[in-house]
Amino acid sequence: MTAVRSDTALRIDGVSRFFGSGAARVQALDNVSLDVRSGEFLCLLGASGCGKSTLLGLIAGLDAPTTGTVDTTGRRAGMMFQDSALLPWLTAGGNIEVPLRLRGIRRAERRERVEGLLAMVRLAGLADKRPHELSGGMRQRVSLARAFAQEADILCMDEPFGALDAMTRDLLHDELERIWRETGVTVIFVTHDVREAVRLGDRIVLLSSRPGRVAEIFDVDIERPRRIDSARVAELATEVTTRLREEVGRHGH
Structure with missing residues (x-):
């Protein structure tokens, strides 16, 4: 295995996750590999049921992969859910x-x-x-x-603003970006909202429909601060949405 670089906060190597057994066995993730840089804001995007939350739980240490490894390189991972709980x-x-x-x-x-x-x-x-x-x-x-x-050195966020109205969500985008910059924490942010991913992320990892695989990775080369309704955000969001539709269509969901 290749050594983890010092600026790598997280390495996911060949991770698969199955649930159940026998005829009822379901594969949620299939051979996912991904490196996340220290201080990066990474968004996980995909259709419902593609394994985004499953992968986030593995990163946060709430679950273990069936095969493969999740290495947080000695960093502490924290979790934030959609419901404030x-x-x-x-x-x-x-x-x-x-x-x-x-x-x-x-x-x-x-x-x-x-x-x-x-x-x-x-x-x-x-x-x-x-x-x-x-x-x-x-x-x-x-x-x-x-x-x-x-x-936490790595903050795992599972659709934390999904239940909020658009105005509150936009304000919290600003607050989250401010805190992320001030603390230097690595953020893994799960969302089903393409524009939210483009608004916040340094990179967007698009997962295929179940079982979840890394279908494509988009670099978000848009200067910060960004506005969710800006032309450049909308342009990249359209590109990502087109690719997401292709992936969903390919799996017949």
Whole structure:
């Protein structure tokens, strides 16, 4: 096996994943290989059921491949889901504090870190709010802060803005890009929205329909900051969409 370069945050080598057994056995991923650079913003794109979330779970360490390897090169991976998944009986600060407690960080230091993380996602002063007192966008910001509380070097994001309205989603694109630049974290971002992928990504990995394979990789050579409704974003999104339709059509879905 080729040695992993020092600027490689993640190496996926020949990964396949099967679920079930016998006649009910289903293959979700087929021989996926991919290197992700340290500090890269990589978007995973494909039709529903193509294995995007399965691959993300393997990267985050929530599951293991049937064959092949996922090497995070000693880096810590954190996970953020589409649903904010906040514990309703805890405050915003309490939710962010959970991974800090699990890591045995002392109370005074936990409070200081929570305040810093809330400030990072522009929710300073809202530590005592319960999830039901926050908007959908605010809850996702708390979820993002909680992901960073894991001190993740690789942040895995599974359609985190999919349930939000277009305006809130656009604002959170800006916030996520700002935090990504400030922290230098490596982001693996799953989406079914082609324009979102072009708006955010350094590269877009297009997965085939099940079983998921790397069908094509697009470099997004568009200067930042980008607007989701800009002409260049729309042009590349059209190219990616055409390729996605070809892939979906080829598999008869």
